[in-house]
Amino acid sequence: MDSAHLGDDLDHVLYTQEQIHARLEELGKEIWADYHDKEVLLVGVLKGAVLVMADLMRALPGTVTMDWMAVSSYGSGTKSSGVVRILKDLDTDISNRHVLIVEDIIDSGLTLNWIRSNLLSRNPASLEICTLLRKPEAAKVEIDCKYVGFEIPNEFVVGYGLDFDEKYRNLRDIGVLAPHMYS
Ligand code: 5GP
16 A cells, blocks of 8 residues: 555655665674574564564575564553453474564553563573664663664654554555554
């Protein structure tokens, strides 16, 4: 879906699909420089990271494997529930594996902090994080994130896998949702 089809649902487009793809290609090069001699397992967090994973893994020029986790963090609104629960666990045993978490967005950081501790308790050989978007002003916990696509203002964004009430995930661009959509 293109932003032009959304009427006034969006306040403005933040990043076009071309800008997103170009940045993921760059991140892919950085990641491959660090992992080319290791077997990296990409761990995606459903559902928001689906498109980031799809494009990032194709930007990596060698063999990688992937697995998925689903956790609950947000309800149907735009506020964190503060409760994290595993809805779907990994299929892979990650002990002694080099794990790279692939995320769509870090907002308060609470969800990812929880996931990080949970995965660390499984004794991976290494654990790093890649996120397409990060909101530095919204951070409630500091998370050491090695690969960041874009730092964005503290606004609610949709598109490129990110939803509002399960909608807009198929928007090609990333845009700021117009406040009248959720107020
Ligand atoms: P955090 O725990 O870092 O506050 O946020 C965790 C999850 O909330 C993210 O993985 C994402 O699913 C959702 N989230 C946070 N900020 C936004 C946003 O601006 N837009 C959308 N669509 N989801 C968000």
